[in-house]
Amino acid sequence: MKPESRKQEIINAASILFKEKGYSAVTMRDLAKAMGIKAASLYNHIQSKQEILSTIIIELAEEFTTGMNRIVNSNENSIQKLEKIIDLHIDVTLRNADGLASLNSDWMHLEEENLQHFEKMRHDYEENFRNIVRNGVDKEEIKPCNIEIIVFSTLSTLRTLYLWYPKQKDIDAAILKHDMVSVLLKGVV
Amino acid sequence: MKPESRKQEIINAASILFKEKGYSAVTMRDLAKAMGIKAASLYNHIQSKQEILSTIIIELAEEFTTGMNRIVNSNENSIQKLEKIIDLHIDVTLRNADGLASLNSDWMHLEEENLQHFEKMRHDYEENFRNIVRNGVDKEEIKPCNIEIIVFSTLSTLRTLYLWYPKQKDIDAAILKHDMVSVLLKGVV
DNA sequence: GTCTATAGTAGGATAGAC
């Protein structure tokens, strides 16, 4: 373990609490208690509660944006791109499942530019996803199903991984990726 | 439109606000403003903010419990049961998409017996779902995939319908059910 | 870097007039 900065420790502790109760229900006193200090002491390391939330969310949203851009610009077919998207979500979930709770459930509590920046990244991400699926249907690599439903159901599952993954003890990442591809793309019947 | 009781109007208005910002971030003053009255006046119709939340959530959870029990006790095969579960989620979503936001995101703010009651219903629901899938795999009606992943991915999608459905303008319920069955059960490749 | 003390605000809820 590399030594973490005090700020990063606070952000990690906050991620866990935000996951359990949501941003609005977590107080600076709760967070301080989790860190073993008093609430006032937190402000030596962070500027505000809001700064903690935006750090958690924007960093993760930028990871997804970067990952998606790499996939979009690759020379692979639609199925391979969808598999890469599944990998991306699994990788991020393994690395920071707690933070993903805020990304998914507390983004609406971002303020000003951060909210706008987040909403643009999320919109672009979904649009890229949709184009990959549409392209796959056009090229007959994907069944001619309702595109919106494919995008919605796949994204719903991937976005919710953070809730489910921690309950699966010791599942291997490679196996998880393989099984997730099977279920999401090839169906169960 | 049948005339709604004032209490039901409050619960409906609260469902919308809870969906937008979450239970903790919505104040009684916010709710009162949405109703066009003062906060104190709300208390002539409801006992507490907590009562609003538990009314929304427990009612919906009981709908799912009743529906699931009916499906479990029917004489159908696994695939037919899964299709009925998809129908159940779509029906409830069409009827009360706003309330489902609280069920999904604010259940942890329930107190005491209501929290326990909810958690038991949710646990039983998932257990019933899991048994249907397991049974289907045993009888070779369902592919021998990872059962936990099937349960998780299907439930994730169905539970998130409330976020997606309102954005789909004028989609017919019957078509939605048909397409959802295709994507969730038969795969897209 | 952490503390105590506290400012300033906003929350849920009640009392009592109309």
Add this chain to the structure above:
DNA sequence: GTCTATCCTACTATAGAC
């Protein structure tokens, strides 16, 4: 059934000592 006024508590954040 709604209002005004208000109680009490809890919140975020700051000031200044150590």
